[in-house]
Amino acid sequence: MRKNDQRRNALLDAAIEVLAKEGARGLTFRAVDAEAGTPVGTATNYFANRDDLLMQIAERVYQRWMPDEATWAAAKAGPQDRAKVVELMRETVGRVAGFRSGYLAMLELRLESTRRPELRAVLTERVRADVDANVAYHVERGLPGDAISVKLLMLALNWLIVETLTLPELFAPEEVDELVVKAVERSLAAT
Template identity: 40%
Template structure:
């Protein structure tokens, strides 16, 4: 949890946990107050409506995510290799079911909310653009050209795999190879790099 002096950030982090534990229907001002351990009425004072609360969470996640990605790209070592990028994306997949589980579950709830809430949709767009920018820049650093369309395919694939791993029975994820973070990352990066070339051939190359 953030420092208690920053109430807006504290409440946004608490709302993430509520979304992860209770889903969208469980996101209430009282639930956020309880999670943040603040007096009842605090969340409503800062975010008067449920929509305002959801938008705050979306913007908070977007800010965190884009800041982390910009830092990642700016600090990429000079000797970066394709293998390093694959390890990075595999690590992201592992985090989605590990120490970033709450953030990913909240993100999926926000994607559902975005169908009806344009402001949430705008915040999610910031995350997607940041992911695409990072993918293009990281691949360029190792001499690979990835278009924004390819980066979009990569991002959608990462999001879809994370969702499947979090929601499918473990034996099904294992059966389909979705729990193999390294293999999945390699396949998704290859598909993104082809930018629309036949996927079957790309996946065959990854498996060989």
Template identity: 45%
Template sequence: MVRNIERRMALADAGIQVLAEEGARGLTHRAVDAAAGTPRGTASNYFPTRDDLIRALVGRIEERLTPAPEMLAALEKRTPDPALFADYVRDVVRRLLSDPHVAIALFELRLEATRRPAVADALGAWRRQAFDADVAFNESAGLPGGRTKIALFHYAIDGLMLDRLTVPVESTLSVDAAVNRLVAGILR
């Protein structure tokens, strides 16, 4: 059984790579098999439909973007204030930039969600759940900012990521400086 889980994860990782490199139109079972180095038909055995494959990619993106427990443990020892909030935001940005295939695949899925209701359903459910979890975490940690401000941070981080992963508008402003200014402006 462990081997099946490992292969499923490897196929999902290959799907993320295909999605990031080829776009949603290039995401096929055959392309996933080729990227994973598995025999033809393996991806369709694990994910019989394209919608099953998309749901698996969304789940794997969530796993790959989950913060490291040791990082969370270190941050939760600190006093809740805007500086701590900025460090949490900085960690999100760091995780996205350190794994650009995941960030790009996520943008590809968001675009594909505008064309395919099944993608919108899978991605939308995950995003709403993740957003609610962010709001609950923020409240339980005693961090500044409520639901609306957390939404504004999601919008801001999405824009920052799209900018940094594609064609930066301002290359002299560091990511840390951008995060500091966003936190100062939104939490004001």
């Protein structure tokens, strides 16, 4: 396998686009090469097989979803109150939904994982780590709410993102914002 990380990431980014546009059936090494603008056969030099490609796509999506340093700094600034939770959730929904092809590719990967136990194991581990990290961050920062509040917010906002990406006319932007605010308010109300 080749070790050029820049080329590997470019191929993974192309694979994300193919998966989002064409679904799992359309994800071939040839399609990845075409999307990346690389010679036919390039992707086969970087990924052992299709399963390897699928698992690396999942990790690449999460890499691209990670907040940058400025976002982390803004999250830590100011009072750690309900308004901060709303701010964090708005930012998260915007950042994740802003990488439309990544989210759609992840949905395709989740469907594919129902047929591929190894992929399911990788995704389960990765999503569990994400849930745990979000809960730990919330608790460590002293934000209002508890672990259940964080998990409920993640579940609600993940589906809100699905709706905005797959049915973009369903909710106007101001409705999306209101739903984020209400999801925070209601998930924190019981704590």
